[in-house]
Amino acid sequence: MRQYLYEEEEPNPELNMRRRLTIATAEDNIPDDIEELPPLDDEEYSEEEIEIEEEIEVEMSDIEESDDNVAINASYMPETFEQLSAMYRSKMETKTEPKAESKFERKPQSEPEPEPEHEPDPDPEPTTATDIYVEYEDGDIEDYEHDEIDEEEISDEEEDEISDVDDAELMSRLEAKYGRLPAKEFESDPDSDDPSWTQIKPKNPTGAKAEEVADDLFEQELHKANAEMINENPAKALRAFNILTHTYAHKPTAHLSRAQALERMADTRRSNQLLQEAIESYKRYLAFGELITNQSEFRIASERCIQHLRFLGHTHQVFSIHELLIERYPDEAQLRNQLSLSYLMSNNLAKVQHVAGETLKRWPNNSVAQLHFGLAVKQLTGDYARALPYLEFAIQSQEAGTQEAYFYLALGETLQRLGRHTEAWQLHQSGVDKKFFLSVHQRSLYNEPGLKAKPFWQLTETGIAPQLEQLQHNWRAIRNEALSLLNKHGNFQPEAEHLRDTGNWQQYELFSQGKRLHANCQRAPITCALLAKLPAFTTCHRGQVKFSAMQALTHVWPHCGPTNCRLRAHLTLLAPEPHLTSLRVADQQRTWKAGELFIFDDSFEHEVWHNGTQLRLVLILDFWHPDLSESQRRNLSPI
Ligand code: OGA
Numbered sequence: 001m002r003q004y005l006y007e008e009e010e011p012n013p014e015l016n017m018r019r020r021l022t023i024a025t026a027e028d029n030i031p032d033d034i035e036e037l038p039p040l041d042d043e044e045y046s047e048e049e050i051e052i053e054e055e056i057e058v059e060m061s062d063i064e065e066s067d068d069n070v071a072i073n074a075s076y077m078p079e080t081f082e083q084l085s086a087m088y089r090s091k092m093e094t095k096t097e098p099k100a101e102s103k104f105e106r107k108p109q110s111e112p113e114p115e116p117e118h119e120p121d122p123d124p125e126p127t128t129a130t131d132i133y134v135e136y137e138d139g140d141i142e143d144y145e146h147d148e149i150d151e152e153e154i155s156d157e158e159e160d161e162i163s164d165v166d167d168a169e170l171m172s173r174l175e176a177k178y179g180r181l182p183a184k185e186f187e188s189d190p191d192s193d194d195p196s197w198t199q200i201k202p203k204n205p206t207g208a209k210a211e212e213v214a215d216d217l218f219e220q221e222l223h224k225a226n227a228e229m230i231n232e233n234p235a236k237a238l239r240a241f242n243i244l245t246h247t248y249a250h251k252p253t254a255h256l257s258r259a260q261a262l263e264r265m266a267d268t269r270r271s272n273q274l275l276q277e278a279i280e281s282y283k284r285y286l287a288f289g290e291l292i293t294n295q296s297e298f299r300i301a302s303e304r305c306i307q308h309l310r311f312l313g314h315t316h317q318v319f320s321i322h323e324l325l326i327e328r329y330p331d332e333a334q335l336r337n338q339l340s341l342s343y344l345m346s347n348n349l350a351k352v353q354h355v356a357g358e359t360l361k362r363w364p365n366n367s368v369a370q371l372h373f374g375l376a377v378k379q380l381t382g383d384y385a386r387a388l389p390y391l392e393f394a395i396q397s398q399e400a401g402t403q404e405a406y407f408y409l410a411l412g413e414t415l416q417r418l419g420r421h422t423e424a425w426q427l428h429q430s431g432v433d434k435k436f437f438l439s440v441h442q443r444s445l446y447n448e449p450g451l452k453a454k455p456f457w458q459l460t461e462t463g464i465a466p467q468l469e470q471l472q473h474n475w476r477a478i479r480n481e482a483l484s485l486l487n488k489h490g491n492f493q494p495e496a497e498h499l500r501d502t503g504n505w506q507q508y509e510l511f512s513q514g515k516r517l518h519a520n521c522q523r524a525p526i527t528c529a530l531l532a533k534l535p536a537f538t539t540c541h542r543g544q545v546k547f548s549a550m551q552a553l554t555h556v557w558p559h560c561g562p563t564n565c566r567l568r569a570h571l572t573l574l575a576p577e578p579h580l581t582s583l584r585v586a587d588q589q590r591t592w593k594a595g596e597l598f599i600f601d602d603s604f605e606h607e608v609w610h611n612g613t614q615l616r617l618v619l620i621l622d623f624w625h626p627d628l629s630e631s632q633r634r635n636l637s638p639i
């Protein structure tokens with residue numbers, strides 16, 4: 001049944017290309033010495049500050065309740081690994097904080113699908129942008145006025161501060177906080193409508209001189225606020241930055257410093273909300289564009305902002321920032337690779353192909369661009385022979401940005417689909433050596449260590465035999481329901497992950513990530529009523545429950561599921577030609593028989609053939625690996 005082609009192709013001469021790329025990622029700039037904030041000392045704070053602190057504390061406690069791996073909400077494809085976001089999020093998390101699994105709260109969102117792009121522009125313009133704008137959460141694009149504060153952007157807390165600025169007490173409070181301000185030649189103008197510090201005018205305004213003095217004052221205050229940061233008091237520093245950004249909204253560094261204070265607090269307090277505020281502040285800073293002359297500050301801020309946006313899964317917001325960077329540094333291939341990586345993370349493969357293709361025109365030997373281009377070609381066209389050299393050379397280069405489990409999977413898959421099984425095996429072995437994979441056969445990427453691993457399992461080993469038997473007992477009712485659903489066009493969905501070599505394979509999902517899919521369950525009331533009494537299947541948030549309908553003459557490419565944390569049962573509903581169908585899991589093979597049930601670990605490589613003439617129908621049920629403790633199950637991110 002299986003045909004392996006051991007065709008060996010000549011290595012491409014590009015193999016000898018010069019390796020010159022070193023990706024410097026924003027992660028490199030993350031301080032790894034961030035310590036816990038000391039407990040807040042009320043005596044050091046004004047009443048108002050304490051209020052603010054309390055608000056923050058409340059938010060924190062809400063957030064800390066729901067600690068989890070942030071990788072969870074990527075629009076993740078359960079069978080393979082077509083979506084990188086989750087991986088990169090968890091990776092960045094690991095880099096910023098060793099306690100990776102519990103850093104920030106769950107992120108209740110998934111990336112919106114980008115506009116489909118059918119034909120990549122064959123000869124597009126270089127990717128640069130001149131527009132400088134801030135793209136806000138709601139997707140609105142807002143021109144940023146350097147010297148204006150948008151009232152709607154101001155939180156209640158900040159609103160207080162603004163009205164405080166009106167208050168004559170402000171100066172004395174600031175003085176109490178930062179020492180005496182050099183304001184001898186200033187006086188407050190109570191008649192002014194302007195609620196900002198522009199009220200504080202020189203007694204004898206003298207144009208440039210006044211500006212200079214105001215600049216000095218700003219610099220001093222910034223310096224003092226920064227000193228709070230250095231003194232490990234970001235909460236206090238943040239309060240000062242809040243005032244500074246309103247008072248000196250036209251000063252880029254005020255926004256930058258505020259962003260840094262927020263970022264640091266976000267990290268210490270594990271708060272995505274604070275991180276979001278840091279991002280907004282970074283965006284305000286970056287919106288000053290060419291007015292920012294400090295190159296390294298601009299660069300670090302851009303890269304941090306991109307990194308945070310990726311981390312939160314807001315990949316669609318990063319593109320304008322990438323373009324600002326590319327515009328500023330047009331000769332750096334790595335900045336273009338970062339752009340195509342962001343497109344890869346948002347699953348916009350047409351853009352990946354376009355950006356990486358442009359990069360290769362100018363830097364044909366750039367490994368990361370080759371890798372991204374090869375991945376896009378593989379996914380978009382299924383032209384494995386064309387994709388292979390790009391993937392192969394890039395990964396063999398071992399250069400920074402090319403050594404990821406996901407890329408090894410993609411190359412292995414490409415080799416397998418070209419029938420080059422020996423090379424695929426060798427590549428998988430090198431992935432095991434690099435600790436990307438648990439074994440050559442078990443290549444899931446989201447793994448818990450130490451779980452018993454074998455291809456097929458006995459019913460008695462699962463710990464949930466009664467629940468499986470309960471379903472098996474009702475297999476005819478389940479079959480009838482599935483068949484009537486199949487009769488109506490549009491209920492079952494074609495497999496959409498390029499796992500099919502030939503034929504027709506469709507699925508109908510009932511539960512996904514431990515959540516009941518209401519519309520589908522309504523149309524399958526019998527099966528869902530049975531499932532409702534069986535928590536083993538409805539609470540496994542690293543899996544699904546679904547019908548799988550396979551037509552004759554179907555071959556499913558070898559593939560691995562995403563995690564070793566679940567086992568998978570097939571309850572066979574219809575299998576008229578068992579001798580003509582086959583499931584291979586690692587090196588073991590078996591077939592389906594109606595009314596029977598078997599259990600396998602789908603993190604092991606598996607492959608399916610249906611060489612018969614009639615429909616084969618099964619109910620697929622995922623459940624937690626029996627070795628996982630209750631608390632492990634609770635804390636694992638959904639897949
Ligand atoms: C699986 C799988 C194919 C099938 O259950 O993971 O790939 O036969 N199944 O339905």
Ligand code: MN
Pocket residue numbers: 079559560561602606
């Ligand atoms: Mn599978």
